[in-house]
Amino acid sequence: MTVSLTLDSVTAHYGSTQVLKDLSLAVEAGELVSLLGSSGCGKTTTLRLVAGFLEPTSGSIRLGERDLTRLPAHQRNIGLVFQNYALFPHLSVRDNVAFGLKQRGLSATERLKKADAMLERVGLASFAERMPSALSGGQKQRVALARALVIEPPLLMFDEPLSNLDAKLRIDMRVEIRRLQRANGTTSLYVTHDQEEAFSISDRVAIMNAGRIMQLDRPEVLYQRPANSFVARFVGFENLIPMQVSARDGANVTARTEAGAALALSQDAFGAIPDRFVLAARPDGLAVTRAGEGTPAGIPVTLGIRTYLGRAYQYQCSTPGGDYLGNGPLSEPLEPGSAAVLAPVPEQCCILPPEG
């Protein structure tokens, strides 16, 4: 039983503050979608709306054919995994897992059988009699996962489930979560502020900011081809250079930075270039070469601090229009203070619409 989750133009307020703005989102059946963003971006609000702990001001939430919008939280049948585990401290591990089954009116023997089978699946069969306080963080989260999965919900939701675990355990647990989610084919919504976590675990990721989804796509696309400056900055495009086209000659375009430096760009390499755009590049995407005879045209810069990255040198480059980060080859270390040019590497750069 796999179903899709659909949020249609959902708006939400805390008091008079609007925290979600006309948010639409479709999670396909069996898919794991992450909501990624910094705190206050609305990702947790979205999850709480779907869970039924908050009510939207307008818009609708559907799970398959079922309209959840005004349904009380306890009737929604959604498995939830919390950041702080939220295990029942007064119940044993087994009773924690069986809690949801009890609410569904299963007999004691059935509850026992299902709970133990689920504990087996998360590798905690021998811990059934323990109290939650006697478990480690990782074990607690496994119990929480078992408790959410055992009710066989059509939708699983995770609210920063790995934030309280140490780095090594976090990686193990996300593999575990993905394995169980895949095996059951449960549609899932995953909230996190950790980019690596979101990218590694998800089919698709929604990057959120100020109550909106800035881009929703596969991690590969988000990482390589951000759609706007916000997403570009989020995934590590440290150089965002606003530019304006000054001349066009077939596929060849001349564009200038705000400080007036000219770049020759080919639409064959960069794709279509509008009249105003932002050139986005990671340090990898801006090649630093010594200024002098025979160097390609580029943005003239003065080099600042040089750092050794192992595969390249990275330079702080200052121009009258702003500072950039570029990489240069190990074969030719350049001294701070010397003049150089920055040239965009087409396959490492993105042409984005202007901001604002």
Add this chain to the structure above:
Amino acid sequence: MRTSLHPALTITASLIFAILVAPLFIILGASVSDTSYLTFPPQGITLRWFTNIFEISAFRTTAITSLQIALLGTALALLIGIPAAYALNRFRIRLPSWLANVFVLPILVPEIVLGFSLLKSVTISLGLPVFIVLLLGHALLVLPYAVRVVGASLASFDFSIEEAAISLGCPPLKTFFTVVLPNISAGVIAAFILAFITSMNDVSVSLFLTGPGISTLPIQILAHMEQFFDPTIASVSVLLMILTVGVMAIVEATLGLTFLTK
């Protein structure tokens, strides 16, 4: 390895301890004195003042009233106090900050004023039976303990546990009884004990609310002392002391005394 205490600290602590315990020993001594008036040190030893308690029917009836009032009043205070404490903690962000202080007012207002205002507004104007008025007065008096102590327990309660239960299909009210209450039971018991003892010991509020035929034990002790000034008072006090020590011993054995001070 033991760290040795500074002599000044040992002396001060011993002195404070002595000052705290001394009156209890004086009462104990006075209660067995073979004289017809309260005195210390005791002159001779007798248990007749203890038997005297049971010969005066007023002590028995007022003790029963006191127990009834303390039990019912505390129960009533918890019935109001637990939901109030829950709401104050659960919706802390949305509620005005002064609201929590409203529930402490009965402690802040001088008890004598509380008693007097209850006499004027409830006993006289509504004409309710004395027992009911006494019960309401005591419930109000101990309500702050219920709200504060249960509230302290709820302050460390993680409300996402409640959300977990709801997400697993448990309706909100049932969630309160199956998930919230079992996890704050220590606070509820502590609140019960504190409120019960406060109610049992109260004089000022009861003074105004007792009426013809109905009185509480502390008021009876007061009345008896005014009339007779004999060691019966001391022996009643000893019995009350034993009761308190008994309750504390049970608490210590089951939960540990430290949880009352948490």
